[in-house]
Amino acid sequence: MAYKTILVENKPLICTITLNRPERRNAMTEEMQTELIGAMEEAASTTCRVLILTGAGDAFCSGLDLAELQTMRDKTAGEHRARAERLARLFVTLNELPVPTIAAVHGPAIAGGTGLATICDFTLATPAAKFGFTEVRIGFVPALVSAFLSLQVGDKCCRDLLLTGRLFGAEEALRMGLISEVVSHGELMARVETLAGTLIANSPSSLSATKRLLVAQNRGRLDAAIKAAMEANAQTRDTEDFREGISAFLEKRKPVWHKRC
Numbered sequence: 001m002a003y004k005t006i007l008v009e010n011k012p013l014i015c016t017i018t019l020n021r022p023e024r025r026n027a028m029t030e031e032m033q034t035e036l037i038g039a040m041e042e043a044a045s046t047t048c049r050v051l052i053l054t055g056a057g058d059a060f061c062s063g064l065d066l067a068e069l070q071t072m073r074d075k076t077a078g079e080h081r082a083r084a085e086r087l088a089r090l091f092v093t094l095n096e097l098p099v100p101t102i103a104a105v106h107g108p109a110i111a112g113g114t115g116l117a118t119i120c121d122f123t124l125a126t127p128a129a130k131f132g133f134t135e136v137r138i139g140f141v142p143a144l145v146s147a148f149l150s151l152q153v154g155d156k157c158c159r160d161l162l163l164t165g166r167l168f169g170a171e172e173a174l175r176m177g178l179i180s181e182v183v184s185h186g187e188l189m190a191r192v193e194t195l196a197g198t199l200i201a202n203s204p205s206s207l208s209a210t211k212r213l214l215v216a217q218n219r220g221r222l223d224a225a226i227k228a229a230m231e232a233n234a235q236t237r238d239t240e241d242f243r244e245g246i247s248a249f250l251e252k253r254k255p256v257w258h259k260r261c
Contacts (some may be wrong), residue, residue, distance in 0.1 A: 001042060002087065005032040007056070013200050015043040015051050022057025027065035028112055030083070040093050049204055050196040053095060053120060054104040055187075060101050060129070061113030070250060073243055077234060084233045088144050088226055093149065094119050095222075096215050098208040100199045103131045104192045106185060109240045110167075115145040118152065119213075122195060123179040125170040126188055133165035133180070139245020139255065143233040147225035151218055153178055 007018040017039050019026035022201060038044050055061055075083070094116070103120035108130045117123050117131070132150070135142040142149075142162050150158045153176045157235065161168070173179045183191045236242055240258040248255035 001038060002021075003035045003039065005029065006035050007038060008042075008059045008245070010029035010043075010046070010048070013047060013049040014196055015039075015046070017046040017051065017053050019053075019055040019061055021065075022055075024058075024065055025062035025108065026055040026057065026113070027062045027067045029068055029110055030086065033086050037086075037090050037093050040097055044098055049099055049200050049207075051099055051101045052192055052196065053094075053101060053103060053116065055107070057107075059107040059111040059113075060103075060105045061116055062108055063113050063134070064113035066250075069246060071235070075237075075240065080237045081234055083232070084230050086146065088230065090150065091115060091119055091144055093137055096211075099204075100207060100211070100212055101253050102192055102195060103186055105170075105179070106188055111142070112145065115148065118173075118178050119148050122174060122181075123173075124181045124183050124192055124195070125173065125179050126185040127170055127182060128185065129170040129173075129175050129179075130167050131169075132165065133162050134165045134167070136163065136165040136236075137245075139236075139239070139243070141236040142230035143236075144226065145193050147222055149178075150225070151222070188234040 005019070005021055007020045009016045009018070017036065019032065021027060021032070023182050028138045040051065065224075071079075088206050100122070101120040103117040103123045105117045105123060105125040107126075109117040109136050110130070110132050114133060133142040133145055138211055146158065146162055149161065153161070170179065170182045174182050181191070241255075244257065
């Protein structure tokens with residue numbers, strides 16, 4: 001399959017997917033989300049035993065692409081729901097992939113980019129990596145990422161990260177348990193390959209069974225959280241704050257929030 005926004009490299013037993021929009025700091029588009037879903041599903045149907053996810057250039061993924069943001073004010077409720085469903089499918093596909101997944105994060109991974117990086121089974125990051133769920137800064141709700149984040153770091157940390165929208169570094173992410181390791185930039189990919197080798201040495205059927213078990217243990221809670229997230233997403237995108245947040249971001253000014261909740 002040919003891809004426009006990602007690169008897919010297949011080595012013996014390892015599939016590496018690289019977000020390939022370096023000129024846009026690998027910002028996500030609808031096309032990229034669809035291609036990522038397709039590439040992961042294709043990898044799961046082959047002899048791939050480990051999937052590695054990384055980004056080209058100096059960023060992992062800077063979140064939603066500005067060009068996509070510019071069109072969001074004019075979307076219908078149905079179009080907003082379709083967008084949310086696509087992103088939910090991307091995150092669920094990554095979470096439920098039957099092979100171990102490793103994210104190699106060498107730079108910013110923001111908003112949905114943080115979601116992509118941290119939903120992987122293992123997240124290795126350099127000291128230069130930055131994370132953040134910045135949606136509330138522009139009138140969005142970090143709805144879908146919240147479904148996974150609350151399982152990873154607990155309620156109190158989840159509230160901190162989602163309500164402040166602050167950026168945080170790799171060392172703090174490690175302390176919270178949001179990433180697995182902090183590795184120097186020059187050693188990142190070598191460490192990823194070593195980890196991949198450790199995983200490949202294990203029983204593939206046992207790894208798949210273990211992943212299915214872990215997914216099943218959280219399925220009820222996660223399914224309910226994603227359903228609630230979809231509803232919150234749809235409701236928020238019909239608010240004045242949502243429209244004001246987009247306008248302020250595009251016009252590079254401070255938003256003037258509506259006084260009423």
